[in-house]
Amino acid sequence: MQRTISLSQIKQMNNNAPNCLEIKPIKYQNDLAKQLFDSIEHQPWAMLLRSPSRTHIDSRFDILVAQPIATLTTNGEYTLVKNPDGQFTSSSDPFDLLQAEQTRWLSDINYEGDLPFVGGALGYFSYDLGRRVEKLPELAKKDLDTPDMAVGLYEWAVIVDHNQQSAAIVGVNVERHYHWLLSQTPMPSDNFALNSSWQSNMTKSEYSQKFAKVQEYLLSGDCYQINLAQRFVAEYQGSEWQAYQKLEAVNQGPFSAFIRTEQGAILSVSPERFLEVKDRVIETKPIKGTRPRSDCAQQDEQSALDLASAEKDQAENLMIVDLLRNDVGRVAKPGTVHVPKLFDIESFPAVHHLVSTIRAELDSQYAPADLLRASFPGGSITGAPKIRAMEIIEELEPHRRSAYCGSIGYISRHGRMDTSITIRTLVAEQGKLHVWAGGGLVADSQCESEYQETLDKLSRILPTLAQ
16 A cells, blocks of 8 residues: 655654655556656646666656646746736746745755655746847747746656656645546547658758858857757647657657647757756766767777767867856856866767766855856857857857757756756647757868768657658
8 A cells, every 4th residue: 555655754854844745656667657648748837857768877767747836938038927826927037037936836845865856846948048148139030939938836746766666756735636647538639740851941052151151250269169050840740749759769868858838849859968956066968079870880889989089079078068167167166166077978879979077066155046047058059158159050040949959957846956958859839840950060170071960960850750
């Protein structure tokens, strides 16, 4: 017989907390989170963070949430806040609003166990939310309705721990929420299918022209590195959740996610961590450097070895490491920023990546939301220096990036945060799927290989959904 365990019995709780934190163990299954999500995937603000890889170091927990007690939706200069008192629109900084609303409705709570999320904020922050952090020109076309930020405050969640092969529903009023979850039934939907071929927002010739412009900026000393991306779009019908599951099965991204928005859905199979805070320790793991995988084991191994020793890729990676050290340093305890791992090789189904790790201690005067704002958007997908690179991206890319190169993640009530960089990420709305791929360009980049790299990064996405 399952029972509800109050952490007040085994941990010292925050006496000011309005509710005891409850943890109700439930039976573990490898695909439990997906099974439960099947019944609610059609509901706006239902969100699932997935760790499908059984081999990647950062792939451990699934987190399912629904029925937020408050929501924050940012479009341009304004954020619509809905909470138990009603709703209001604010022009205040979205990160400050998020911190204030979370403090008001889901105050900090003491918890020292392994669960990464015990209630709190969860959602996505688009690349274009960076316009609220830095002043940028408005040149690229905004043709998507998906908001710049959509974050819910959730008082409960289902957590699946694949390392310990355990599962629980955690938060407050967990029996009631679990009963509600089990009572939901799937909505009938058509099978997913593409109704058109994928079309890029730039031809190869246009990419070459933009590449040449980037080189002009680099050689003039305007920037050291600039990320240039192209966007693909295709018409579709049927279930976006079904499309996500197809993508997850072949990509195995440790930071995968499905987010049901009021406009459509966001499907992410990201391999990249943006920012983690655990016990006040900050970790960020920028990716910069890519080689395609090969079915030939010998050739595949050689490709990884080539990447590990590639001076150009190491130089690109180091530029972003320096940028992120500076970003993190804004809110880190002085003297704690360090780089324990430089130029590691991490392998994924489609590509090998060059990954570094930066760590620091969050200074006592700052909260995780402050770190997110100080570092947003992630330097690995902009370039260096960041603001100038973003200005050039705005000039050269035809459309705004929307959710691409933003972030998906959570800020838990007990101070833990984990977020991804939303690469390998699709936005579904109005019967169209949009997906982006880009790469960091430096002075000695070669146009042909950089163009091919954007295709390599989508080699397990575009064909997978076309089948």
